[in-house]
Amino acid sequence: MNIQWFPGHMLETKNQLKNSIARVDALLEVVDARLPLSSSNPFVDRIATGKNRMKVLNKADIADPEATQAWLDYFNRDLRLPAAAICGTSLQDASQALETLVSQVDRNQARKAKVMVVGIPNTGKSTILNTLAGRKVAKTGNVPAITRHQQRTSLKGNIDIYDTPGILWPVIEPLQRALALAVSGAISDTAIDYHEIAHFAAQLLLERYPACLAERYPFLDPLPKNPQALIETVGKARGCLKKGGYVDSQKASQLIIRDLRSGRLGRVSFETPKDINVNHDTDQ
Incomplete structure (x- = not known):
């Protein structure tokens, strides 16, 4: 099976991310805890160079806990890439992940920390944002590509967080x-x-x-x-x-x-x- 699903807005988003990455302090990369590697877009690896970054394994509440722990060990220990497993509707989980990421940002506390949320469609990026904001600020749904445009929300702790549309890549292999x-x-x-x-x-x-x-x-x-x-x-x-x-x-x-x-x-x-x-x- 050769899956190709790359709507026009994904190409637009890819170009926007390239231009926006320089203006943020850190990346919160949301992947699906059930398939953390397959749901990681290699494009993020390229644009994240030199940026503070955390890989968030969302939907951990429906993933195999033993497999999730193995993935956390793989990212944290083997790749030396900070990673956390969360349930996107849990304020405690989402806040802890965000706070850990923001703590890595070298900034004057008077300046807002700018965090961009990135990831492929349907990993729960908007759900996490709504949880952090304590209100519905981003559309959610059970189908991919609900978010179509970049959205900014101000959070407690002097943090601006940017929700971006999910993007895949033109031909999905293997x-x-x-x-x-x-x-x-x-x-x-x-x-x-x-x-x-x-x-x-x-x-x-x-x-x-x-x-x-x-x-x-x-x-x-x-x-x-x-x-x-x-x-x-x-x-x-x-x-x-x-x-x-x-x-x-x-x-x-x-x-x-x-x-x-x-x-x-x-x-x-x-x-x-x-x-x-x-x-x-x-x-x-």
């Missing part, structure tokens, strides 16, 4: 990265094949999270041996049927993906540091 991003909801559903990404998700769940499957779908006894059998069994049990009693694979796939994205399948991560066996640093 395949595993594209599939993980599609499953997470970072890519518009109009650009993906539900059945293909459900097959990827089903394989992951069967191999790494069989207990989650058994708890969410108790009718899976025994567990199917392959992804297609899992999709068909879930579809049949949940009434995803066509005329004649045949399983509607598209509807069954959508059901599994919705359960996975929402956390109803439990705390699941799509990748761990042990999976770093392909080049994720696609230069776009």
Whole structure:
């Protein structure tokens, strides 16, 4: 699968970020805790040179806690890049991450610290901003690319924070990265094949999270041996049927993906540091 989803506003945002980066003190990079590497835009690595930076693993409340800890060790220890795992709706989590980042900024306390929030679509950047502000200052939703323009908000502690639209890159490679991003909801559903990404998700769940499957779908006894059998069994049990009693694979796939994205399948991560066996640093 070759996913290409790069709306016009993303190119505009990319150019804006290049011009704006010099005017801020620090970058708060928000990634999805379930796929911290795949949801990291390599473009950020390039524009962040010389800037204070923190990688925030958001949605940690629905990610596998063991995998999340492994990622924190990887970023903090191996890459020497400050990282924190948070739930974006937790004021304590979000405030602590921001305060840690701002504490690295060398400034006169009378001067405002300027922090830019960056990341790919649907990682929860706007949710974090709303949590920090204590009110709705940025649009949020369950679909990617809600934020279209850069927004500035003044926070307590003499901090200005800038919310920016999420940007991907024109061609998403390698395949595993594209599939993980599609499953997470970072890519518009109009650009993906539900059945293909459900097959990827089903394989992951069967191999790494069989207990989650058994708890969410108790009718899976025994567990199917392959992804297609899992999709068909879930579809049949949940009434995803066509005329004649045949399983509607598209509807069954959508059901599994919705359960996975929402956390109803439990705390699941799509990748761990042990999976770093392909080049994720696609230069776009």
